[in-house]
Amino acid sequence: MTSYGQFCPVAKAMELLDERWTILVIRELLLGSKHFNELRRGVPKMSPALLTKRLRGLERAGVVRRTVVGGRSVYTLTEKGDELAEVVTALSTWGIRWIGELGDADLDPHLLLWDMHRTIPIDQWPRRRTMVQFRFRDVIGKAGTWWLVVDDGQAQVCDFDPGYDVDVAIDTDLRTLTEIWRGDTDWRNALRDNKVDVLAAPSVARQVPGWIGQGNSAAIPRPA
Template sequence: MTNYGQFCTVARGSEILGERWTPLVVRELLCGSTHFNEIRRGLPRMSATLLAQRLKKLEEVGVLRRVQEGNNQEYVLTPAGEELRPIILAIGHWGARWIGSRLRANQLDAGFLMWDIRRFAHIDEFPSDRKVVIHFFLNDARQRERHWWLVVANGEIDLCREDPGHELTLVVEASVASLTEIWTGDSDPDAEQQARRLLVRGGRRDTRDLWRWLGRSVFASSKVPVK
């Protein structure tokens, strides 16, 4: 851990929160992930060993606690961890406002994008009287990350990497960059469709309602004056 050698609490807090990956681990916990594998789904490029180290450190400094129930182990934020919520949100809104859509290719992550869509989709907006199955085809992603299925039924939402075999409601084809920019609010579906970077196939009403169902990233509402 970095030691700045200062008594200033900004320095001492940064010694903990400034470590690589730590703010993102806290982000995942704040988003509701409590199991190790859930946290990893939001951090697919972080090794399991390093994640275990960061979780242990956060436990040592009192940001989280481990809860053991039978064979299941959960990571739960303490009051100190919950106090980080406005800080993490502020970093996200600052990034959306002042960094915006200046994404490099190595910052595009199909797995994290789909996981983020899954956990923040507006489940209450989906039809309650039928199952909705959306097949996402990310045409420029790595082969094993090109196909995803979002299944919503009975108030529950699931993200599948294998075809669940249900009748499809919609098919969404896009590049990773295109869907990411829609999700972050840096572009909109109409613009992406006109540019032929996005194709949505399905019934007219469902096609119209798709973006109301999915919503946007929690940071999409931040104004982006810099492009």
């Protein structure tokens, strides 16, 4: 870590936290990721080598604890790391309120679907295995189609067809679904403006916005 050469506690904290990707790794740990591959899915543009380096740095700093369970490394936050929850929440609130512009480089179907699968309101889904297919009109190739499966109270996101019957297909563009999830718009407006097509029986299609919901940031009030 590079020192700022200041006694200020903000400067001392940032000597650890302002290295590229570090605070996002902590965000993933706060959201429940425990294994290396889970962390990678939350930061898909981060190289495995750099993720390893950041985890080791956080471990040396006493923020992360690494244990081995069943031959696999498990990463959890220490008490010192858990206290960063308020910091990450405050950054998220400030970011959604004041840094609203999304560039094309900010749109990532891998990260979007990964984030969606871990916070969708599963209690709103049918009490049977249910699969929703997402088809992004503006994403070319394999990354343009995703599947979200809820079964036995668990959600799973797949970038390959898991082979189950599709209950609902959602056709949209990546920006629209990202903006719905962030709370920049909502399902009602996106459906009204024909930015989203929900392909299912009418009785099922009406329930889909409740199945998917919106991300945590959607509840944060925005400036006028």
